[in-house]
Amino acid sequence: MAKFKLRIFAIAVLHLCCLFIDLTNCESPPKLEIYPTNDVQRKPVGKPLILTCRPKVTDPSLVTDLQWKDSMNNTILPKPNNNYYPLYDSKGRRLPTVVGRNQPPMYTETLPGESLALMISTLTPQMEGKYYCTASYANTEILETSVVIKTYVSITWTDAPENQYPILGTDYTVKCEVRADPNPTVDWMRNGDQIRTNDKYVVETHGLLIRNVQESDDGVYTCRAAVIETGELVERVIRVEVYIKPVITFLPTSMEAVEGKPFATNCTATGKPVPEISWIKDSTQQNVATADRFKVNPQTGLMTINRVSQDDYDTYTCIARNDAGVIDSKTKLNVLVRPTVFELYNITGVAMKEVALTCRSKGRPAPAITFRRWGSEEEYVPGTQPDDDRIYLDQHFDNERGESSGTLRISRSVRTDDGLYQCIARNKGDTAFKTGHITMEFPPDFSHMKDLPPTFSWEQRPANLSCLAMSIPNATIEWRWNGKQLKNGFDQYLKIEGTGPRSDLIVTPVARQYYSVYKCIATNVHGSIEHDMQLKEATVPGNVQAAMPRGLTATTITFEITGPATELGLPVTAYSVQYKEEINPDWSTAQNRSWSPDSPYIVEGLKPQTAYTFRFAARNQRGIGPWSATRTQSTPKRSAPEEPRPLHSPVQNDKEEPVVVSPYSDHFELRWSVPADNGEPIDFYQVKYCPGVKVSGTWEELAKECRSTDVIESTSFEMSSLSGNTYYRIELRAHNAIGFSSPASIIMKTTRGVDVVQVADRQVLSSASIVGIAVGGVLILLIIVDFLCCVTVRMGVMAAMCRKTKRSPSEIDEETKLGSLYGWRFPLPYCSGQLVKEPPPSPLPLPPPVKLGGSPLASPLDEKQPLHSPPGSIKKDSSLEFDGKFVHSRSGEIIGKNSAV
Ligand SMILES: *[C@@H]1O[C@H](CO)[C@@H](O)[C@H](O)[C@H]1NC(C)=O
Ligand SMILES: *[C@@H]1O[C@H](CO)[C@@H](O)[C@H](O)[C@H]1NC(C)=O
Ligand SMILES: *[C@@H]1O[C@H](CO)[C@@H](O)[C@H](O)[C@H]1NC(C)=O
Ligand SMILES: *[C@@H]1O[C@H](CO)[C@@H](O)[C@H](O)[C@H]1NC(C)=O
Numbered sequence: 001m002a003k004f005k006l007r008i009f010a011i012a013v014l015h016l017c018c019l020f021i022d023l024t025n026c027e028s029p030p031k032l033e034i035y036p037t038n039d040v041q042r043k044p045v046g047k048p049l050i051l052t053c054r055p056k057v058t059d060p061s062l063v064t065d066l067q068w069k070d071s072m073n074n075t076i077l078p079k080p081n082n083n084y085y086p087l088y089d090s091k092g093r094r095l096p097t098v099v100g101r102n103q104p105p106m107y108t109e110t111l112p113g114e115s116l117a118l119m120i121s122t123l124t125p126q127m128e129g130k131y132y133c134t135a136s137y138a139n140t141e142i143l144e145t146s147v148v149i150k151t152y153v154s155i156t157w158t159d160a161p162e163n164q165y166p167i168l169g170t171d172y173t174v175k176c177e178v179r180a181d182p183n184p185t186v187d188w189m190r191n192g193d194q195i196r197t198n199d200k201y202v203v204e205t206h207g208l209l210i211r212n213v214q215e216s217d218d219g220v221y222t223c224r225a226a227v228i229e230t231g232e233l234v235e236r237v238i239r240v241e242v243y244i245k246p247v248i249t250f251l252p253t254s255m256e257a258v259e260g261k262p263f264a265t266n267c268t269a270t271g272k273p274v275p276e277i278s279w280i281k282d283s284t285q286q287n288v289a290t291a292d293r294f295k296v297n298p299q300t301g302l303m304t305i306n307r308v309s310q311d312d313y314d315t316y317t318c319i320a321r322n323d324a325g326v327i328d329s330k331t332k333l334n335v336l337v338r339p340t341v342f343e344l345y346n347i348t349g350v351a352m353k354e355v356a357l358t359c360r361s362k363g364r365p366a367p368a369i370t371f372r373r374w375g376s377e378e379e380y381v382p383g384t385q386p387d388d389d390r391i392y393l394d395q396h397f398d399n400e401r402g403e404s405s406g407t408l409r410i411s412r413s414v415r416t417d418d419g420l421y422q423c424i425a426r427n428k429g430d431t432a433f434k435t436g437h438i439t440m441e442f443p444p445d446f447s448h449m450k451d452l453p454p455t456f457s458w459e460q461r462p463a464n465l466s467c468l469a470m471s472i473p474n475a476t477i478e479w480r481w482n483g484k485q486l487k488n489g490f491d492q493y494l495k496i497e498g499t500g501p502r503s504d505l506i507v508t509p510v511a512r513q514y515y516s517v518y519k520c521i522a523t524n525v526h527g528s529i530e531h532d533m534q535l536k537e538a539t540v541p542g543n544v545q546a547a548m549p550r551g552l553t554a555t556t557i558t559f560e561i562t563g564p565a566t567e568l569g570l571p572v573t574a575y576s577v578q579y580k581e582e583i584n585p586d587w588s589t590a591q592n593r594s595w596s597p598d599s600p601y602i603v604e605g606l607k608p609q610t611a612y613t614f615r616f617a618a619r620n621q622r623g624i625g626p627w628s629a630t631r632t633q634s635t636p637k638r639s640a641p642e643e644p645r646p647l648h649s650p651v652q653n654d655k656e657e658p659v660v661v662s663p664y665s666d667h668f669e670l671r672w673s674v675p676a677d678n679g680e681p682i683d684f685y686q687v688k689y690c691p692g693v694k695v696s697g698t699w700e701e702l703a704k705e706c707r708s709t710d711v712i713e714s715t716s717f718e719m720s721s722l723s724g725n726t727y728y729r730i731e732l733r734a735h736n737a738i739g740f741s742s743p744a745s746i747i748m749k750t751t752r753g754v755d756v757v758q759v760a761d762r763q764v765l766s767s768a769s770i771v772g773i774a775v776g777g778v779l780i781l782l783i784i785v786d787f788l789c790c791v792t793v794r795m796g797v798m799a800a801m802c803r804k805t806k807r808s809p810s811e812i813d814e815e816t817k818l819g820s821l822y823g824w825r826f827p828l829p830y831c832s833g834q835l836v837k838e839p840p841p842s843p844l845p846l847p848p849p850v851k852l853g854g855s856p857l858a859s860p861l862d863e864k865q866p867l868h869s870p871p872g873s874i875k876k877d878s879s880l881e882f883d884g885k886f887v888h889s890r891s892g893e894i895i896g897k898n899s900a901v
Contacts, residue, residue, distance in 0.1 A: 369406025
């Protein structure tokens with residue numbers, strides 16, 4: 001207390017002194033001041049802080065013991081040099097010393113100017129309180145001052161990311177978690193406008209709730225936090241970008257790939273950000289991007305397979321994924337696999353039972369299976385066949401396994417079902433074939449032997465009774481005779497060769513009894529059948545029933561023979577004729593001739609006008625039958641040859657005359673057969689041919705261009721230098737010493753064609769045609785002149801024609817005869833009497849009229865059917881037929897009557 005009084009005294013003295021000594025200095029007593037000077041220091045947590053305590057005295061050197069003390073009156077120590085410093089927990093307990101370079105949380109530091117600073121490296125809320133700064137002055141006076149530290153927590157963003165991504169269509173809270181002490185207030189702004197809670201937005205404690213986020217909610221939001229007490233105001237700019245969940249926009253529901261070929265497909269998806277696409281093979285759950293033959297582009301969704309295999313047949317999931325979500329969709333990949341037939345067994349069926357042929361095939365899609373018979377184009381249809389209700393086609397598909405089967409069922413099968421069958425497996429990719437066969441087993445069958453004739457034998461010739469049984473499997477054959485089974489050795493005259501399916505019974509008929517019926521019995525697993533085989537004794541043929549002369553010329557007779565009945569015997573192998581002149585009674589000198597059956601029975605080389613006797617017999621393997629059907633026949637007189645017969649087949653157009661078409665335009669080879677010469681040898685043939693035109697169905701021939709040739713020792717003639725596309729009428733006659741035959745006539749047409757040009761090229765023809773054209777031109781000129789003359793001065797040919805209508809009938813008659821002789825009208829309209837009287841310009845001399853009519857050589861037959869029709873009648877008559885013109889008779893009587901001549 002004394003000391004205290006002393007101090008006060010000293011101070012008082014001091015003040016007094018000051019008053020006297022130094023007025024200015026003495027105005028303020030010594031004290032301590034803390035900077036900053038506020039009594040209460042409000043400072044943010046976590047920040048460093050310095051508080052400086054400075055004595056305010058006249059003589060700083062008198063200040064000692066300057067100290068900082070906390071509210072518990074503990075002195076705050078300076079920072080230790082060795083870096084060891086005591087740490088205190090929140091309750092002021094000293095913590096174990098640690099080595100570190102860290103600053104102690106609170107220490108003092110002497111500053112120049114006798115100041116002592118209280119240093120806080122990081123302000124914590126525990127450091128709140130009152131701190132004192134004390135000192136002694138002049139050893140007497142105790143100076144003290146204090147300051148209160150208050151802390152506050154400044155605004156910190158605890159969870160307020162600067163980029164946030166709400167998802168379209170959802171409710172999203174834009175996070176803005178903020179901490180401060182005292183508590184802050186938070187509000188929101190977008191584009192400078194404050195956001196208030198409304199339908200769209202809800203301002204929440206820790207964020208801004210946006211309801212049903214839309215793309216328009218993209219933008220920059222400002223979260224603003226303020227602390228009223230501290231006046232702190234902080235803004236955080238938050239960028240909001242709306243994300244969109246992925247949507248798969250394209251993925252086929254099913255796809256088709258071909259085995260062995262490359263394949264590609266797309267899965268496209270939209271979303272924000274752009275989704276990444278992956279493909280999963282469902283059966284294995286494998287991401288195909290890791291598989292060998294696959295490639296996936298995650299951006300475009302393109303999946304490619306470089307060579308499709310059968311295993312790729314599966315369901316695939318396309319997954320689109322982005323930060324907003326994941327979506328997937330499935331698709332099926334069908335792999336087209338070309339069909340293959342992997343099973344088709346050959347089968348054996350039994351007649352009248354069901355037989356089934358099954359075919360199995362692989363492929364994708366499972367192939368449709370059908371069949372067809374080998375060699376037929378027609379395929380069986382599923383189900384019952386419309387044309388054969390015994391046949392049913394069954395089809396089965398297993399699309400999952402890519403297999404199918406087809407079964408062809410034939411109920412009530414028959415032998416003809418035996419054969420090759422083709423299985424056809426078909427799908428979109430291709431068609432496969434395989435052939436198998438159905439073997440039909442059936443009981444023995446002898447139906448092929450039904451109509452065989454009996455076996456014949458004679459004079460102990462061994463007979464071969466051959467029995468063949470049709471059957472599958474092969475039948476065995478045994479023989480019975482008179483109810484007894486035959487075995488080799490049973491009878492030396494009966495020998496069996498073979499036991500089946502063919503067996504020959506060789507019978508040597510040494511006695512009547514062997515001409516008998518033998519039973520052939522065939523047996524297999526499916527049945528047994530027997531067949532009677534007859535051995536008959538053969539005889540020579542019976543009488544020839546009739547032999548009628550049918551064709552008669554001066555040197556030949558053609559017969560029609562009716563043979564003997566042969567139903568019960570051997571067939572006729574030949575017919576024989578013997579003939580002699582009637583006056584000769586001796587048959588041993590007769591002429592012989594044989595014909596095989598069904599050939600023309602012609603006797604040639606006869607003398608004309610001679611009576612012959614003929615007799616006939618039939619011959620078979622056994623021998624010749626009796627001579628019978630004796631007939632006497634006379635040959636007619638010698639005469640001109642028969643009409644030769646052209647060897648060409650004409651084309652018969654309806655209603656028109658038959659026409660032979662030449663394959664060439666400029667030549668034609670006429671061929672014919674040799675006719676009977678009627679007693680005198682043929683010395684030549686005459687061929688005459690004329691071009692003609694058809695005018696409304698009738699012939700107009702160009703007589704001037706007719707040509708005629710005699711052909712010797714040949715039966716053909718090459719007509720050359722013809723015009724193309726032209727009709728020719730050809731007349732062919734045979735000639736002998738007696739005269740010409742009637743003409744065989746045909747119409748021949750040359751083809752048009754390229755060789756028309758060749759014809760024109762030929763010198764002869766072209767000059768001939770030039771002459772023709774010149775003559776035609778002159779004639780036309782003449783007609784014109786003549787017409788003018790007729791009109792003007794009534795002179796000339798036409799004028800004569802006009803007058804001619806008043807001619808006498810005899811004149812007309814004569815003209816008609818001549819006209820008809822040439823068979824066609826003159827081609828030019830010249831009909832003047834003078835011209836008619838001149839000889840016609842025909843290059844072919846016609847046969848003299850005596851030959852046409854009352855020839856002394858003509859037989860009475862000629863009158864019944866004229867050998868030579870007048871040429872004028874050709875258009876209507878049958879003279880265009882090409883038959884060889886023998887003398888035909890309807891009955892033998894006519895011939896007999898004629899032969900008497
Ligand atoms: C079926 O028969 C045919 C012809 O006879 C033959 O080529 C084929 O190998 C046979 N198939 C089977 C499976 O026996
Ligand atoms: C019996 O006839 C058959 C069929 O014609 C023939 O194949 C066979 O060789 C003949 N047998 C004898 C011994 O002539
Ligand atoms: C059946 O007979 C025929 C003709 O003799 C013969 O070629 C064939 O080999 C035989 N078949 C069997 C299975 O014996
Ligand atoms: C014709 O046949 C009979 C009997 O076969 C014979 O006697 C005769 O000599 C034969 N005549 C001629 C000409 O060959």
